[in-house]
Each structure stands twice: as C-alpha cells, then as structure tokens.
Amino acid sequence: MENPVIIFGTGGLGRAALEIFESNGNVVYGFLDDDKKLHNTDIDNIPVLGSTTDQGFLKLIGQKCEAFVATDDSKEKQSIAKVLIEKRKVMPTNAIHPSAYIAKSAVLGHGNFINANVTLGAGSDISNHCILHSGCTVDHDAKLGDFVQVGAGATVSAHVELGENAFVGAGAVIITGVKIGKNARVGAGSVVIADVAKGETVFGNPAVKIEQ
Structure with a gap:
C-alpha cells in the first residue's frame, strides 16, 4: 500500500486496525469519528481529524489516501462503505x-x-x-x-x-x-x-x- 490510510472509527477495532497497519509498515494519516469530543485529540499518537462526513478529508480518499472502516456496528459500517463506494468510487482497503x-x-x-x-x-x-x-x-x-x-x-x-x-x-x-x-x-x-x-x-x- 503506497498511500497513507484514514481510519473511520476510534474504538477498539480502530485501534487494532492502527496497530495492524503500522506493523505492516503503512502510514496512518488519522482517524475520523463522529464523537466531537475526540476531535483535535490524539489516539495512540494519531490525530482524530474530524467526523466521518467531513468532506475536506473525504475528498482525499481515492487520491492521496486509502480508507478503512473500523466499526463492528453493521449499519454504521454499511453506511460509511456506501458513501466511499458511491461518492468517492473507492473500496475500503483490507487490514x-x-x-x-x-x-x-x-x-x-x-x-x-x-x-x-x-x-x-x-x-x-x-x-x-x-x-x-x-x-x-x-x-x-x-x-x-x-x-x-x-x-x-x-x-x-x-x-x-x-x-x-x-x-x-x-x-x-x-x-x-x-x-x-x-x-x-x-x-x-x-x-x-x-x-x-x-x-x-x-x-x-x-x-x-x-x-x-
């Protein structure tokens, strides 16, 4: 994987995904999460950049960044994946x-x-x-x-x-x-x-x- 990754979700699955990407030598650009209290904070030394609907960061995906959706809430996962596939024309990467x-x-x-x-x-x-x-x-x-x-x-x-x-x-x-x-x-x-x-x-x- 040449491009850095943006991880959607800061929970346990997001942190586990971060460790996986870093152990594979991949760069994680940051997290996106809808909990506004987490914005502009760091998790495991990686910044929480904004919400999962932030167009400023979404437009990077498919051009300068890959995306990984790190949530075990199936409805939320399906919703984010739909946005990435239909609007960004990008399939999330594997962790x-x-x-x-x-x-x-x-x-x-x-x-x-x-x-x-x-x-x-x-x-x-x-x-x-x-x-x-x-x-x-x-x-x-x-x-x-x-x-x-x-x-x-x-x-x-x-x-x-x-x-x-x-x-x-x-x-x-x-x-x-x-x-x-x-x-x-x-x-x-x-x-x-x-x-x-x-x-x-x-x-x-x-x-x-x-x-x-």
Whole structure:
C-alpha cells in the first residue's frame, strides 16, 4: 500500500486496525469519528481529524489516501462503505495482521479486518467488509458474504456458507457444510450442526433457535 490510510472509527477495532497497519509498515494519516469530543485529540499518537462526513478529508480518499472502516456496528459500517463506494468510487482497503495465515487459493474482497492468528484455508472465499477476530479459522472452501463477523477463536468448518451480515460469536463451531442465512446470529460457544435460516438466532450445544 503506497498511500497513507484514514481510519473511520476510534474504538477498539480502530485501534487494532492502527496497530495492524503500522506493523505492516503503512502510514496512518488519522482517524475520523463522529464523537466531537475526540476531535483535535490524539489516539495512540494519531490525530482524530474530524467526523466521518467531513468532506475536506473525504475528498482525499481515492487520491492521496486509502480508507478503512473500523466499526463492528453493521449499519454504521454499511453506511460509511456506501458513501466511499458511491461518492468517492473507492473500496475500503483490507487490514490484515501479519500473523494471519491466508492460503494462496483463498479469495479475499475489500474492507476486511483480519486479526492476529486468523487462518483462511484453501479455496475459502471472503467477500467484503467482514470482521474476523483473533484466532478464528475459516476452513477450506467456506464462503462468507458481505459484512459477516466471526468472533475470536470461532471455527467455520469446510464448505460452510455464511450469508450477508451473519454473526458468529466467539468460540462457536460451525460444522462442515452448514449454511447460515442472512442476518442470522450464532451465540458464543455454540456448536451448529444444522442450517440456520435468515434472521434466526441460535445458541447452545447443539445450537437451537432462540425465540425473539
């Protein structure tokens, strides 16, 4: 990456992304955040420049800067990504920890956060704007849709499919071949042995549907 990066969001994910970019030798130009109390302050020696809608900084993206959206709030992430793609004509960059293992045949989209010790197996397919937390495994030929989140230490086994905006909690295990629908949620530590319909929440070992 030749250009410096502007990180959208100053929370834990933003600070983790900062460490990833710096460990890869990338320059972070600054943060953008909508909390006005943070403006003109520094976080980990990097300035908070302004809000996520500040046109003065947005116009730099795609010309002099790259962008990374560092929030685990899916609606906020989708909103910022939409602005970057439709108005700036730029896809957010990936933040990939140097200790992550990514198979040569894995397919990786844009705007993904891949933290320490993540494993992406052969033929795995990660779409755009996903969050893969520390130590999770996405095994061979598994497929993740846009805006998927996989918690720390979770295992997404071979040939699993996770629909757009699906959430898998920390330490969960998704058994080989299972399909998780769009907007579905899997509770932390669960073992999922059967398909989960879109919008459903499951929890337990084996995981069962939780009524909303």
